[in-house]
Amino acid sequence: MISQLSWKIGGQQGEGVESTDRIFSTALNRLGYYLYGYRHFSSRIKGGHTNNKIRISTKPIRAISDDLDILVAFDQESIDLNAGELRAGGVVVADAKFSPTIPEGIEARLFAVPITAIAEELGTSLMKNMVASGASWALLGLPLEVFNKAVEEEFGRKGPAVVEKNVQAVKRGAEFVLEQAGGPLEQFKLESADGKQKLFMIGNEALGLGAIAAGCRLMSAYPITPASEIMEYLIKKLPKFGGTVVQTEDEIAAATMAIGANYAGVRTMTASAGPGLSLMMESIGLSGMTETPLVIVDTQRGGPSTGLPTKQEQSDINALIYGTHGEIPKVVLAPSTIEECFYDMVEAFNVAEVYQVPVIVATDLQLSLGKQSCEPLDYGRIRIERGKLQTGELPEREPNKLFPRYEFSEDGISPRVLPGAMNGIHHVTGVEHDQEGKPSESADNRRKMMEKRMGKLDSLRITDAVKADAPHEAPDLVVVAMGSTGGTVDEARLRLAQEGMAINHVTVRQLHPFPSDLLEPHLRKAKKVVVLENNATGQLANLIKMNVGCHDKIESLLKYDGTPFLPSEIEKACREMR
Template identity: 85%
Template sequence: MISQLSWKIGGQQGEGVESTDRIFSTALNRLGYYLYGYRHFSSRIKGGHTNNKIRISTKPIRAISDDLDILVAFDQESIDLNAGELRPGGVVVADAKFSPTLPEGIQARLFAVPITAIAEELGTSLMKNMVASGASWALLGLPIEVFNQAVEEEFGRKGPAIVEKNIEAVRRGSEFVLEQAGGPLEEFKLEPADGVQKLFMIGNEAMALGSIAGGCRLMSAYPITPASEIMEYLIKKLPKFGGTVVQTEDEIAAVTMAIGANYAGVRTMTASAGPGLSLMMEAIGLSGMTETPLVIIDTQRGGPSTGLPTKQEQSDINALIYGTHGEIPKLVVAPSTIEECFYDVIEAFNLAEQYQIPVIVATDLQLSLGKQSCDVLDFDSIQLNRGKLIEGELPALEENRMFKRYEFTEDGVSPRVVPGMKYGIHHVTGVEHDQEGRPSENALNRQKMMDKRLGKVQSLRVTNAVKVIAEDPTADILIVAMGSTGGTIEEARDRLTQDGVKTAHVTVRQMHPFPNELLEPHLQSAKKVVVLENNATGQLANLIKQNLGYHDKIQNVVKYDGTPFLPSEVYKACKELN
């Protein structure tokens, strides 16, 4: 028996690859296995090769695997593109319709199953995904009843007749492949899971759920890959909590609506990707200048311009920090796990109001769209903090005076009111202003206002601003990274340890203001620092050099072909640099 296995399904976009993956992984999750998924899909609605890869384990995992055990292929292209990942002795379950063949040198077992033919016999070729699922599930020797329950959940809303037909498709695919194979494959028999069903979600869903838990009651957004699932989730869920989602005409409207709603006292957010973030830059500056809370989620993807909308990249760091003209206070935080996606959004809403600043939560495509098991979320630990938002009565104003919305205070944060509050009248403008909001070009006032705005965030640190995953002052290599790469690095470190290479590992979660004092001790003790990131120019490494130096220690390991790092790639890079 084995403790983990990797499964992939490939075909043309629109053929049911996504639903097959969803049902397959749902059934595995019901059995209590830990799962980690990665979607490769084209930036079009239909057509173009797509594949979904799931890693199944009896223990927690946070990375895609280097190799592949089972490949389900709806066309020859899926075999040609993915067979190279198959380990010796792997299996391909393919549709007999296209007379599948294995590329030369691939040592795998091929099962040609009449997937389309069986589906058509049952009434429609659309059910071929269920035939294929049944075939691959049967090879694992897992209980078919659990799989059928997942099928019923997927198609139940379409009526019992549809459910029965799909279950029959599963049975027919299962029976055919078992007859060919002579029964389940012993070499792919998984050890029993713990039987405890885990939370299983993508980062976008976790952030959407976190926004609800964090008090968000309005989302204004424009659809864009890979952020759209946040809006789609909230469209279904937010009305149940008295909130709503507004799909705006563009990203400029989305961010300005969010600023207006936050000014009115409603916790509001927007979400986008690199191109949309570019359009929001002027408005982010407005949030900073008017000291209006704002939460933005940026799901990084391949750029520039339209770039690679459905591929992995971490190249927005410079834009997130320096994109706005002028100088404003802001916070940029980068979650590295599904759990952090949930908690960081809650913290983002609190900090946006406590410090009256724009807060950007930056994920990457793999974290946003990669579906994976996660720990149970602790809703009891959630606390909302609205900062200096005044909810009681205000004292009467002196004649010809207004409320000091931008009052100079010891901590730089001014009292805040919602519109219509008695004695709370004040000016709000994007130009420089005095304490009451009146436009002002006075040189002394300008300097004091700039110092006030910028100074209030200098000591701001999010929870685990620098997350120490593995600490060793005597390590040969310190690996520094951000975002979704943590699990991949940990698997590479295990291999390096076996080779006698001592490593440490930290993840930078706060990009701005940069947490110098938290990262520097690790850089000081390290013999060599490897900064690993999914971009071409080493933006995180440059950020570290700019803030802390250590140019002589830092080595860049970058990947910018649109795919996430594999454990073997991290291992190889560190071995070569050691």
């Protein structure tokens, strides 16, 4: 029996690949297995090769597998593009309709199943994805009733007749392949899972859920890959909590609407990707100048311009930190797990209100769209902090005196009041202003206001601003990373540890203000530092050099072809850099 297995389905976009993956993985989740998914798809509605890969394990996993055990193919292109991942003894389940062949040199067993023909016999070729699912599920020897339950959940809204047809499609696919194979394949027999209920979601769903838990009741946004799922999730969920989603005409409107709603006292967010973030820059500056809370999610993707809108990249770091003109206080967070996506959203809203600043939560495509298992969330950890928001009765002001909205204070944070509050009237403007918000070009006032704003984040450290797994006092290497790459680094470390290599792993979760004091001790004791990131110029490495130093120790491990790192790639690079 085996403890883990990798399964992939490929075909043309719009052919049912996504729904097949969803039902297959949902059924596995019901059995209690840990799952980690990767979705490769084209930047168009229909057509173009797409594939979904799922890693199945009896233990927690946070990385894509290097190899592949089972490939389900709807066309020859899917075999040609993905067969190279198949390990010796792997299996291809393909539609007999296109007379499938396995490329020369690939040691894999082919099951040509009349997937389309069976589906058409049952009434429609649309059910071929269920035939294929049943065939590959049967090879694992897992209980068919669990899969049928997932089918019922997927198609139940369409009525019992549709459910029954799809159940029959699953059954026919299973029967055909089992007859060919002579029963379930022993080499794919998985050990029993723990049976414990686990959450199974993409990072975007966790971000949306975290926003709701944080008290967000309005999202203003414009659809863009890979951020749209946050909007789609909240469209369904926010109305249940008295909130709503507004689809704006563009990202400029989305950001300014969010600023206006936050000014009025409603916790509001927006979300986008690189191109949308570019359009928001002036608004982010307005948030900083007016000291109005603002929460933005940036789901990084391949750039520049339209770039690779459906592919992995971590190249917005410089834009996130330095994109706005002028200088404002700003916070940039980078969650690295599904759980952190949830908890970091709560912290983002709290930081935005307590410090009265824009907060950007930066994910990447793999973390945003890669579906994976997640331990139950602890809602008892949720705390809502609104900082210096004045909600009680305000004292009367002296004649001709307004509320000191931008009052100079020891910590740089001024009292805040909601519009319409008695005795709370004040000016709000994007130009430089005095303590009451009135425009001012006084050199002395300008200096004091800049120092007030820029100084209020000096001591900010979010929860686990730098997350370290550092068991070695004098490591051969320290690998520094961010975002979705953490699990991949850890898997490579485990393999290298068997060769006697001592490697510490540090994840930077607060990109700005940069937590130099927390990162420096880890770098100083390392012989060499490897900074791993999905971009071409080493933006995280340059950030570390600027804030910490250690130039002579730092080497970059970069990948910018649109695909996530594999454990084997990190393993090979670390071995060479040792």
